[in-house]
Amino acid sequence: MQNDKIVxxxxxxxxxxxxxxxxxxxxxxxxxxxxGKAVSEGVVRGIVSNIDKTVDAIKKAIRMAExxxxxxxxxxxxxxxxxxxxSLQHNGSITRNSAETEITVDDVNRLTNDMYRLVTPxxxxxxxxxxxxxxxxxxxxxxxxxxxxxxxxxxxxxIITAQSTAxxxxxxxxxxxxxxxxxxxLEPLASSMSVLSEEEKxxxxxxxxxxxxxxxxxxxxxxxxxxxxxxxxxxxxxxxDIKQGCLVMQNQAEQLKVKFGKAISEEASDYEIVSIPxxxxxxxxxxxxxxxxxxxxxRMEEIIELVYAEIxxxxxxxxxxxxxxxxxxxxxxxxxxxxxxxxxxxxxxIGYPNEHLGKSRIEAVKSPxxxxxxxxxxxxxxxxxxxxxxxxEEEEETAKPVAAYYQAPAHVPAAxxxxxxxxxxxxxxxxxxxxxxxxxxxxxxxxxDFDDKQY
Numbered sequence: 001m002q003n004d005k006i007v008x009x010x011x012x013x014x015x016x017x018x019x020x021x022x023x024x025x026x027x028x029x030x031x032x033x034x035x036g037k038a039v040s041e042g043v044v045r046g047i048v049s050n051i052d053k054t055v056d057a058i059k060k061a062i063r064m065a066e067x068x069x070x071x072x073x074x075x076x077x078x079x080x081x082x083x084x085x086x087s088l089q090h091n092g093s094i095t096r097n098s099a100e101t102e103i104t105v106d107d108v109n110r111l112t113n114d115m116y117r118l119v120t121p122x123x124x125x126x127x128x129x130x131x132x133x134x135x136x137x138x139x140x141x142x143x144x145x146x147x148x149x150x151x152x153x154x155x156x157x158x159i160i161t162a163q164s165t166a167x168x169x170x171x172x173x174x175x176x177x178x179x180x181x182x183x184x185x186l187e188p189l190a191s192s193m194s195v196l197s198e199e200e201k202x203x204x205x206x207x208x209x210x211x212x213x214x215x216x217x218x219x220x221x222x223x224x225x226x227x228x229x230x231x232x233x234x235x236x237x238x239x240x241d242i243k244q245g246c247l248v249m250q251n252q253a254e255q256l257k258v259k260f261g262k263a264i265s266e267e268a269s270d271y272e273i274v275s276i277p278x279x280x281x282x283x284x285x286x287x288x289x290x291x292x293x294x295x296x297x298x299r300m301e302e303i304i305e306l307v308y309a310e311i312x313x314x315x316x317x318x319x320x321x322x323x324x325x326x327x328x329x330x331x332x333x334x335x336x337x338x339x340x341x342x343x344x345x346x347x348x349x350i351g352y353p354n355e356h357l358g359k360s361r362i363e364a365v366k367s368p369x370x371x372x373x374x375x376x377x378x379x380x381x382x383x384x385x386x387x388x389x390x391x392x393e394e395e396e397e398t399a400k401p402v403a404a405y406y407q408a409p410a411h412v413p414a415a416x417x418x419x420x421x422x423x424x425x426x427x428x429x430x431x432x433x434x435x436x437x438x439x440x441x442x443x444x445x446x447x448x449d450f451d452d453k454q455y
Contacts, residue, residue, distance in 0.1 A: 006033070008065070009376030010058070010076040010179075011187070012170065014043050014213025014236060015329065017057040018370065019065040021073065022377035029358030030378060032365050034069025036061035045213035045232045046082035046187075048169040051176070058177040068362075075180050077376045078170060079187040080127065081214050083232040084163035089132070090118060093154040103136065103145045107153060115157050124161045128186055130225055132156040143224075160186055160228055183379060188216035188228050190375030193382065195327050195351030195368075198223065205322035206311055207351065208340075209371065210303070210330025212236045217307055219316050227314045231306055235330040238299045245295045246287050252276055257333070260289055263300045264335040268293035300336065304343045311344075323347030329369035 011018045021034040038060040042053030062073050094111050096103070108131075115129040134142040136150035145153060167184065174181050191209045192201075201220040209216040211234045219227040235257075242253040242261075256276075262268050272289040311317050323346040326336060331350055340348040353374040354366045365374060 005381070006071060007182075007377050007380030008073050008076045009190075009373045009380070010061075010078045010174070011373040011376060012043060012048065012054065012058070012078065012173070013040055013211055013372070014046055014234065015211070016040050016369075017043075017054070017061045018373045019058075019061040019073070019076075020365065020370070020373045020377050021065050021069040021071055022374075022380075024381060025358045027358060030356050030374070030381075031358045032360040032362050032374075032377075033071065034065040034067075035362050035365060035370075036063065036065030036068070038064070040212075043213070045234075046080075046211070046230065047084070047166050048173055051169060051173055054173045055176045058173060058179075062177065062179070073179065075182045076174065077183045077185060077380045078174060078181050079185055079190050079372055079376050080162055080166065080170060081187040081211070081216055081230050082163070082166055083214070083230055084124075084166055085186065085228070085230040086124070086161045087228045088159050088161070090115060090157050090159050091154065092157060093152060096151050096153060099137075099149055099151045101149070103148050103150060103153060105146055108134075108146060108155075111153055111155050112157070115159060118159065120161050123164050125164050125167060126159055127162045127167070127184060128158075128160040128189070130158040130160075132158055132224055132226070143222075158225060158227075162186075185376060185379050186228060187211075187372050187375075188218035188230070189225065190373075190379055191216065191327055191351075191371045192218045192220065192225070192375065193356075193378045194353035194371050194375035195325060195355060196220065197355060200322040200325065203321035204316065204319045206307075206316070206320055206324045206346075208304075208307055208324060208326050208331075209328040210234055210326065211328045211372075212330075215303055215307060215330070216328075217310055219311065219314060219320075221316060221319055226316060227310075229310050231303070231310070233303050233306065234328075237303075238296055238330075241295050241299050242292065246276075246285075246292065248276055248285065248287070256287065256292060257296065260292060261296045262289075262293040262334045263297055263339040265290060265293040265297045267335050296333070297339065300333065300339060301343060304340055308344045320346055323349070325349055325351040327351035327353075327368045327371040331368045 006023045009020045017038045017040045019036040020032055022030050022032050025031045038057040040057055042048060042050030048054050066073055092111055092114050096107060112129055116126050120126060133156055134145040135154040136142055136145050136148050137152050188207060188209055192207050196205060196207060202223045204221040207218045213234045213236055215231045215234055217229045218225060239253045239257055242256055243250055260274055268289045270290050274287050276285045276287060278284050324340055324344060326348060337348045350368060351371060352366055352368055353371040356378055
């Protein structure tokens with residue numbers, strides 16, 4: 001059932017709207033069946049600002065993914081980001097009836113569900129509740145209390161909230177595009193699922209996802225997420241600086257950044273010059289790559305310093321043995337790894353979303369810019385906190401019909417499309433046959449007895 005399940009990830013980003021259709025292969029690796037992409041014009045800094053433009057872009061990306069995969073898409077996992085995302089810690093507890101009985105998964109789920117009832121600031125909603133550790137009858141530092149005995153169960157929780165209007169706008173866009181949301185997932189959490197290894201999460205690592213409108217941060221230690229934040233700066237602000245500093249058009253500034261940009265000005269040549277076509281009846285404009293690198297370095301250094309200040313504020317700066325992992329489209333900037341190491345003093349690498357990817361005919365998805373979308377597909381298969389949901393995984397898989405995720409291929413005529421199998425009539429068991437025979441024999445004896453007596 002798990003292998004037949006097809007999951008779709010929808011990333012509503014500031015620069016692009018991306019759709020990925022994925023399936024697990026026989027080795028448990030993710031196989032990408034289709035990729036759809038459209039330019040995002042209705043999203044600003046991770047927040048939907050124009051619903052109609054966003055809906056059109058979603059429809060376009062979905063159509064491309066359907067054509068490539070041959071799957072009719074109906075249900076999607078959607079990412080959410082933006083400056084409105086807030087992260088906080090909270091403590092909760094429940095009292096059980098007996099100290100003799102073992103703590104069950106139901107007890108842990110009851111404690112977790114209580115956290116969703118917390119009073120949040122007006123206009124915000126809780127989107128994720130992630131346990132940090134537990135306390136059983138004042139015994140601290142327990143990661144998994146299931147199976148222990150105790151009356152009082154306490155837990156420290158990491159709670160992530162989002163603005164209600166931002167959630168409603170995403171819901172509206174997805175619904176208007178004719179789709180249904182299966183899960184709404186914080187984007188840095190999705191990215192972490194696709195680019196981080198379990199060893200890095202255990203040792204301590206900071207994931208920095210540099211997108212077009214936002215830079216997302218997720219800090220992990222001891223295999224558990226400790227902090228998440230979204231900063232309202234990304235690759236677009238660098239493009240804007242180039243546009244103003246070099247007096248060029250927006251699309252020209254973007255191409256300069258992607259093709260010739262360097263994050264360290266010392267690495268750029270003093271003598272290299274790029275010629276940009278001028279406006280109507282004007283001479284071409286010449287731009288020094290050294291000046292271009294100076295503009296990019298100034299802004300990228302500022303973004304990294306802001307992210308590092310956030311890491312220091314949480315108190316985890318000296319606990320990150322695995323250092324920093326950069327991902328997202330902005331991470332592809334030349335020399336950014338060296339600049340990050342220089343500013344933070346932490347080991348840094350680029351995170352590619354091939355940790356869980358199998359062989360795929362679409363090689364483009366191995367780029368860091370698709371880390372979030374690959375993570376959204378993986379989130380359809382795995383829970384964000386596997387410690388809680390592991391006992392229920394099999395039960396949930398059998399409960400959900402495959403048809404919810406897989407529908408008939410787009411190119412197959414409706415008449416030939418395989419309909420979901422109707423429930424087969426239950427076969428009588430051996431026990432029910434035994435009782436049926438006794439009843440029929442008893443009935444036969446009573447009839448014979450009635451005939452013999454001849455009333």
